Amino acid sequence: MKTWIAIAGLLLIVGIGVYAFNGIYSRYMADDYCIINEIRGRDLLSMTAEWYHSASGRVAQFVALIIALNLGVSFAAVSPALLLLAWIGALTWSLLPIMRHFAPERSRLAALTASAALIAAALAGSPQIPQTLYWVTGAYTYTAPLIIASFLPGIVLRARTPLLPSAAALTLTLISGTFSEPNATWLLAALLSALIGTALVRAQRAQTVTLGAGALGAALAILVLLSSPGNALRSTAFTPSDSVIATGLRSIQYALLYTLALAPRLAPVALVALFIVPSLIALSMPRLPDLPTERLGWALLLWIGAGLFMLTAFMAPGVHATLAPPPARAFIIPAFGWSVTLAGAGWLFGCILRARHGHRPILTRAAAPLGAALIAILAAVTVVGEITLTPIYAAYAAEWDARDRALWEADGAISVAPYTRDLAVSTGLDTLTDDPESWLNRCAADYYDLVSIRVERGRA
Numbered sequence: 296m297k298t299w300i301a302i303a304g305l306l307l308i309v310g311i312g313v314y315a316f317n318g319i320y321s322r323y324m325a326d327d328y329c330i331i332n333e334i335r336g337r338d339l340l341s342m343t344a345e346w347y348h349s350a351s352g353r354v355a356q357f358v359a360l361i362i363a364l365n366l367g368v369s370f371a372a373v374s375p376a377l378l379l380l381a382w383i384g385a386l387t388w389s390l391l392p393i394m395r396h397f398a399p400e401r402s403r404l405a406a407l408t409a410s411a412a413l414i415a416a417a418l419a420g421s422p423q424i425p426q427t428l429y430w431v432t433g434a435y436t437y438t439a440p441l442i443i444a445s446f447l448p449g450i451v452l453r454a455r456t457p458l459l460p461s462a463a464a465l466t467l468t469l470i471s472g473t474f475s476e477p478n479a480t481w482l483l484a485a486l487l488s489a490l491i492g493t494a495l496v497r498a499q500r501a502q503t504v505t506l507g508a509g510a511l512g513a514a515l516a517i518l519v520l521l522s523s524p525g526n527a528l529r530s531t532a533f534t535p536s537d538s539v540i541a542t543g544l545r546s547i548q549y550a551l552l553y554t555l556a557l558a559p560r561l562a563p564v565a566l567v568a569l570f571i572v573p574s575l576i577a578l579s580m581p582r583l584p585d586l587p588t589e590r591l592g593w594a595l596l597l598w599i600g601a602g603l604f605m606l607t608a609f610m611a612p613g614v615h616a617t618l619a620p621p622p623a624r625a626f627i628i629p630a631f632g633w634s635v636t637l638a639g640a641g642w643l644f645g646c647i648l649r650a651r652h653g654h655r656p657i658l659t660r661a662a663a664p665l666g667a668a669l670i671a672i673l674a675a676v677t678v679v680g681e682i683t684l685t686p687i688y689a690a691y692a693a694e695w696d697a698r699d700r701a702l703w704e705a706d707g708a709i710s711v712a713p714y715t716r717d718l719a720v721s722t723g724l725d726t727l728t729d730d731p732e733s734w735l736n737r738c739a740a741d742y743y744d745l746v747s748i749r750v751e752r753g754r755a
Contacts (some may be wrong), residue, residue: 297401299663303670304408307415310677311379314418314428317685318375320692321429322699323368325724329738330432331364352523355473359435368699375428379414382442386410389449397580412572412670413634416565419677420558420630423623425722429688433624440474441631443467444482447509451489454501461508468509472516476612477621479520481628483513484608488601495597546610549620550603553610558633564676568669569634570641577645579662588650595643602636605629623723691718702743710751 323331334342343357363370387403387410394402394409418424426433447467454460468486472479486509493503559566609629613621694714702709711727719726725735731747740748 297404299667300401300404300408303667304404304411306667306671306674307408307411308383310415310674311383311411311418313678313681313685314424315376315379317681317688318379318429319372320685320688321371321375321431322692322695323371324430324719325726325735326432327364327371327430328735328742330360332738332741334361334364346525348524349528350523350525351529352520352526353436353473353475354519355440355470356436356475359439359474360432363431363435371431374431374434378428378434378438378442382414382438382445383407383410385442385445385449386413389445389447389452392449392452409638412569412673413631413638415673415677416562416569416634416637417627417631419562419565419673419680420633421627422557422561423626423722425718426622426624426724427627430624430722430724436475437478437625437627440471440478440482441628443471444478451502451505451509454499454505457501457504457508460501460505464505464509465512465515468512469516469519472513473519475625476517476520476616477609477625478628479513479516480611481605481609481632483510483517484605485601485632486510486513488604492597492601542611542615543607545614545618546607549610549614550606553606553620553626553629554603554633558630562630564673565634566637568673569637570644572666572669573638573641574645574648575662575666577642578649586646586650588647591643591647591650595640595647598639598643599636602633602640605632605636687716688718691716702739702745702748705743705745707745708747708749709745710749713750713752 339358339361342361343354346357347354363374387406390406390409391402394405398405418428421427427438428434444467447464450460450463450467468482472482486506490503490506490510492498493506606629609625609632610620613619613625691714698711698714702711708731714726717726727733727736727739727748727750729750729752730736731740731749736748740746
């Protein structure tokens with residue numbers, strides 16, 4: 296069994312590694328230029344306070360972007376790998392107490408493999424990886440808070456006394472929640488669902504209190520986001536929903552649409568693997584608590600319901616502000632949440648089959664190779680899908696670097712040739728145009744200390 300887990304873990308790490316490899320071709324795009332111009336020569340606290348009063352309440356996002364962009368364009372190339380490494384580390388640490396209970400002899404390896412499976416599935420289910428992971432502004436708005444939140448289960452599971460874990464949970468969720476509104480509402484829904492679950496299973500008091508503190512932190516994050524004076528300025532660009540009920544109904548509609556249509560189309564192999572592999576593991580384990588089938592069935596329904604509740608909460612801020620879901624780059628959040636939901640549902644489904652039909656020794660021998668085969672297919676699909684994009688990313692980075700060198704050496708009003716394949720355009724971001732007065736052209740000109748920049752079509 297240990298060998299099969301190691302094989303599965305290695306395959307998943309290779310799949311995730313392709314994303315990290317493609318990340319070395321990350322460069323500044325779109326808003327990155329404007330933000331860099333704003334933070335030049337400014338200290339972190341004053342810049343964050345200014346943005347809070349003039350833009351939005353995303354305090355943690357501001358801090359993260361100021362730090363990341365001050366590290367220079369070379370950091371943009373290593374940022375995706377660092378984020379993925381941190382995510383694997385955080386989630387492995389959080390899953391370790393669970394694996395010590397169910398697989399004590401191979402707990403670290405099992406925790407690493409499980410975390411890699413969840414992350415690989417989340418990446419596969421994200422519709423806009425270049426904006427989610429490779430674009431600095433996008434990565435430190437939606438992916439970074441997920442990594443921070445991934446420490447929370449480990450804090451809760453290790454809580455033996457309420458004081459320190461509660462303080463850590465409150466701080467962590469307050470920080471994670473103030474990266475973006477969809478993350479804050481999703482996080483609060485997840486914690487409220489977990490609190491209901493602890494009440495039903497009568498969890499330890501320290502764990503319940505820690506979860507409550509985490510929920511309080513997420514609620515405070517929402518208050519910080521809502522209380523920003525900058526919201527009044529930003530709201531003029533949106534078409535807000537006319538009522539809370541309308542927002543709720545439309546959010547449910549989009550949640551169901553994502554569940555039934557978008558997620559299966561984006562990552563069918565990942566969804567199948569995340570459900571079947573935990574089911575096989577539950578069926579094959581020699582020792583599991585004997586629970587009534589009816590109780591397991593209710594647990595499965597509640598688990599799936601919690602996943603849908605979290606998905607609906609994620610949709611709500613976008614629906615309320617714009618009558619549409621959050622942007623595609625934000626969907627790394629529900630992709631990860633739905634991965635966890637499916638994995639847990641698969642485990643509970645396997646427990647139900649086991650309760651009805653008993654333990655089958657043959658499954659103990661077959662589960663590991665079958666599970667590894669499914670993981671191998673998932674890893675292969677991931678590698679093939681991403682590696683085909685590597686030449687595109689590499690060509691874009693080479694052209695970006697050549698243009699970057701030329702612009703730093705230039706002076707005055709400059710014309711540049713368009714990219715052969717502009718990654719910003721192909722991923723839905725704004726790019727330089729033939730209008731030197733467009734907002735991005737102005738930001739790029741200021742970044743390079745030029746009078747103006749324009750794209751000249753037909754120029755070689």
